[in-house]
Amino acid sequence: MEIANTAPQAGGLSGLLEKVCFTPAGLVGLAVLIVLPLIPPFNQEYLVRWLVQAAFIAALSVAFDFTAGYINIVNFGFCAIMGLGAYTSAILGLRTGLSPWVGIWTGAVTAAALGFVIGLITLRLRGIFAACLAWFFGLALMGLATKMVWLTRGPLGLRAPRLFETSSNVPYYYVILAMLLATYLVTRLLVKTKMGLAFQAIGQNMEAARTSGVNPVYYRIVNFTLSCALAGWLGGFYAHYYGILTPDMMHTSKTVEVLAVAYIGGRGSLWGGAVIAFPFIFAMELVRSSLSSLPGLNLIIYGLLLILVMIYYSGGFAEFYNQHFRKKEARA
Amino acid sequence: MSNNPTVSAVEWFKSAAGLTISLAVIAALAATIDRGPYILVNTVVTGGMLSLVAMGLALVFGVMNIPMFAHGEYFMIGTLVAYYVFTPMNGYIDQHTGTLAAALLPLVAIIVAGLAGGVMGVLTEKLVFSNLRKRSRENWVMNSFLLTVGLSVVLINLHQLIFGTEFKGIVGYWRGAPLSIMDVFISRDRCMAFVLAAVMVTAFWLFMTYTRTGRAIRAVSQDETGALIVGIDLNGILLLTMSMSCALAAFAGASLLFMYPSYPSVGLEPLYMAWFVVILAGLGNVLGAVVGAFIVALLKVLTVEYIGSGWEFVVPSVLIIIILIFKPSGIFGSEVRGILDK
Numbered sequence: 158m159e160i161a162n163t164a165p166q167a168g169g170l171s172g173l174l175e176k177v178c179f180t181p182a183g184l185v186g187l188a189v190l191i192v193l194p195l196i197p198p199f200n201q202e203y204l205v206r207w208l209v210q211a212a213f214i215a216a217l218s219v220a221f222d223f224t225a226g227y228i229n230i231v232n233f234g235f236c237a238i239m240g241l242g243a244y245t246s247a248i249l250g251l252r253t254g255l256s257p258w259v260g261i262w263t264g265a266v267t268a269a270a271l272g273f274v275i276g277l278i279t280l281r282l283r284g285i286f287a288a289c290l291a292w293f294f295g296l297a298l299m300g301l302a303t304k305m306v307w308l309t310r311g312p313l314g315l316r317a318p319r320l321f322e323t324s325s326n327v328p329y330y331y332v333i334l335a336m337l338l339a340t341y342l343v344t345r346l347l348v349k350t351k352m353g354l355a356f357q358a359i360g361q362n363m364e365a366a367r368t369s370g371v372n373p374v375y376y377r378i379v380n381f382t383l384s385c386a387l388a389g390w391l392g393g394f395y396a397h398y399y400g401i402l403t404p405d406m407m408h409t410s411k412t413v414e415v416l417a418v419a420y421i422g423g424r425g426s427l428w429g430g431a432v433i434a435f436p437f438i439f440a441m442e443l444v445r446s447s448l449s450s451l452p453g454l455n456l457i458i459y460g461l462l463l464i465l466v467m468i469y470y471s472g473g474f475a476e477f478y479n480q481h482f483r484k485k486e487a488r489a
Numbered sequence: 490m491s492n493n494p495t496v497s498a499v500e501w502f503k504s505a506a507g508l509t510i511s512l513a514v515i516a517a518l519a520a521t522i523d524r525g526p527y528i529l530v531n532t533v534v535t536g537g538m539l540s541l542v543a544m545g546l547a548l549v550f551g552v553m554n555i556p557m558f559a560h561g562e563y564f565m566i567g568t569l570v571a572y573y574v575f576t577p578m579n580g581y582i583d584q585h586t587g588t589l590a591a592a593l594l595p596l597v598a599i600i601v602a603g604l605a606g607g608v609m610g611v612l613t614e615k616l617v618f619s620n621l622r623k624r625s626r627e628n629w630v631m632n633s634f635l636l637t638v639g640l641s642v643v644l645i646n647l648h649q650l651i652f653g654t655e656f657k658g659i660v661g662y663w664r665g666a667p668l669s670i671m672d673v674f675i676s677r678d679r680c681m682a683f684v685l686a687a688v689m690v691t692a693f694w695l696f697m698t699y700t701r702t703g704r705a706i707r708a709v710s711q712d713e714t715g716a717l718i719v720g721i722d723l724n725g726i727l728l729l730t731m732s733m734s735c736a737l738a739a740f741a742g743a744s745l746l747f748m749y750p751s752y753p754s755v756g757l758e759p760l761y762m763a764w765f766v767v768i769l770a771g772l773g774n775v776l777g778a779v780v781g782a783f784i785v786a787l788l789k790v791l792t793v794e795y796i797g798s799g800w801e802f803v804v805p806s807v808l809i810i811i812i813l814i815f816k817p818s819g820i821f822g823s824e825v826r827g828i829l830d831k
Contacts, residue, residue, distance in 0.1 A: 229628075229631070231631065231634070231635075278810065278813075278814055282813065284630055284631060285556045285630050285631070285634060285772070286768070286772075286813070288556075288634070289556075289764065289768050290810060290813055292764075293765075293768075293806040293809060293810055294806070294810065296761060296802045296803075296806050297802065297803045297806040297807055297810075299802070300799070300800060300801075300802040300803035300806075301803055303799060304797075304799045304800055304803070409757075410642075413638055413641075413642060416635070416638065417638075417639070417642075420635060451650055452649055452650065452654075453645075453646035453647075453649035453650045453753075454646070454650060456642055456643075456645075456646040457642075457643050457646045457647060457650065459639075459642055460639040460640065460641070460642030460643035460646065461639070461643055462639075463635065463636075463638065463639035463642070464617060464636055464639040464640060464643070467621065467632055467635050467636045467639065468617070468620050468621045468624060468636070469624070471625065471632060
């Protein structure tokens with residue numbers, strides 16, 4: 158494997174790559190993902206469906222990690238906010254005939270507005286309190302989605318128009334892959350600026366950050382709003398890909414799924430979750446479909462993996478990769 | 490601060506705790522007058538059991554600094570064990586209604602379930618938390634929280650894998666006509682559930698206040714290093730705390746088996762409610778959790794009564810969010826040091 162020389166003075170190709178936040182290995186991975194649905198055995202519809210799911214979870218975990226890994230607030234209502242974006246987009250599409258392509262963005266805007274509010278409210282709270290508050294917001298949102306039957310049709314499920322007319326999953330895959338890429342690039346570019354440094358400072362020690370002249374109010378709100386906006390944006394895709402929305406998608410267990418991927422991938426790395434999501438979702442789906450006589454086994458593996466990673470390897474896959482495959486000076 | 494009792498009483502009423510409690514009492518009385526005494530009865534029964542779950546949650550946070558997300562799963566274990574212990578006894582009780590054995594056998598099932606919860610707590614501490622504690626205490630609160638998230642997923646799905654997803658419930662523990670209190674008919678199970686909760690809360694309070702071990706637990710919750718210095722066996726205390734709080738949750742689950750049939754995610758609702766309680770009362774405040782449990786139970790009962798069922802997550806969570814905005818450390822405050830910084 159070629160190893161990236163990410164020293165600042167590097168010119169040429171690697172310098173260009175560094176500017177767009179990719180290592181050669183990452184670029185190869187991206188290329189593989191792009192051609193994957195075209196080569197057998199991955200060109201079968203159900204496997205492309207898994208790919209879409211994996212890419213979706215990957216993108217969510219990147220957006221999740223942007224908050225959890227940097228300002229150190231676990232947004233426990235993450236999937237509820239994603240669901241808000243999904244419902245906004247779907248309802249607008251149904252009631253006003255808005256194109257799904259525009260609807261996705263309205264989902265992002267509403268989710269961002271809610272993220273802004275949560276960010277404002279959690280300002281005074283730290284760590285676990287902020288996580289709980291976001292969680293209660295999520296519970297309240299899910300309760301609303303269940304009970305406001307006139308708007309959301311509740312547990313019956315809301316049908317949403319799909320993005321494409323075809324029944325093929327391949328176009329959806331490229332859309333979500335582009336969204337994953339965009340999510341990664343936006344968060345990564347932000348993290349690389351002075352702002353990212355401020356995020357990390359706040360996450361590690363808020364008092365020290367404040368003493369050094371970092372204004373936590375501003376940065377925390379920006380971070381939270383952006384992360385929620387991305388969640389709502391991805392939620393819009395969810396709505397117009399699966400075509401049906403139930404309040405179940407806002408459940409805490411969905412957030413746990415994203416959280417597990419983000420943490421197993423490696424907190425604070427952004428790319429860790431995105432990389433690990435693909436093999437992970439595939440393994441889970443394989444276990445689920447091949448051992449259907451043992452329901453829930455895949456989730457047990459899920460939970461055990463999260464426990465083991467948290468105890469023995471809290472840096473996750475990203476730390477593992479950095480230690481074994483990267484040169485010292487190139488470590489992020 | 491004045492020693493004059495009237496002045497301090499007025500002071501107390503003006504404090505957040507006094508305001509909330511007075512408001513809750515007034516709301517409860519108003520609703521009782523408006524809709525009938527069953528509101529009060531429902532609140533008291535729900536609150537009693539909720540206080541057991543919430544107390545365990547507050548204890549684990551106060552002593553071990555673990556924000557337990559898997560607490561509902563110990564509730565689930567309680568319902569499960571009680572179901573499997575009680576079902577074989579059912580036939581015997583049917584034939585011998587009214588005897589002493591019929592009155593005592595359900596208690597046996599509930600106590601066995603509580604003990605099973607305690608054993609699970611010991612296993613959890615030994616297998617999971619002590620390992621994390623040995624390896625790293627950095628960012629402990631968040632890491633242990635995520636650990637309990639994983640634990641919750643594992644326990645729920647283990648239940649599904651081994652025992653299936655069907656509802657495993659019973660009709661009731663104690664046979665006989667419902668009791669009539671304040672013109673409300675309450676089933677014997679509900680009465681017993683409240684009595685058991687009251688007994689457990691009292692016993693727990695006595696244990697924490699008057700025994701040496703109870704004092705040691707409180708010492709650890711105040712200052713871990715200090716407790717180590719005066720020769721308290723820290724690991725033993727942590728183990729005991731974990732096992733006790735899990736036992737409380739399992740006990741609550743077992744006593745409520747007639748309301749909550751056992752199925753994999755039965756623990757989620759008590760868990761949400763218990764979290765509302767501890768956040769409302771202040772994380773780690775064990776006594777506050779008991780009062781908070783009744784307030785949350787009242788909120789839930791009133792919501793179901795006036796707005797309709799299904800809203801019981803929305804209204805309490807919105808109210809608690811509002812409370813948190815003005816009083817981030819909970820209405821009774823938290824005595825646990827340094828929580829806000831972790």
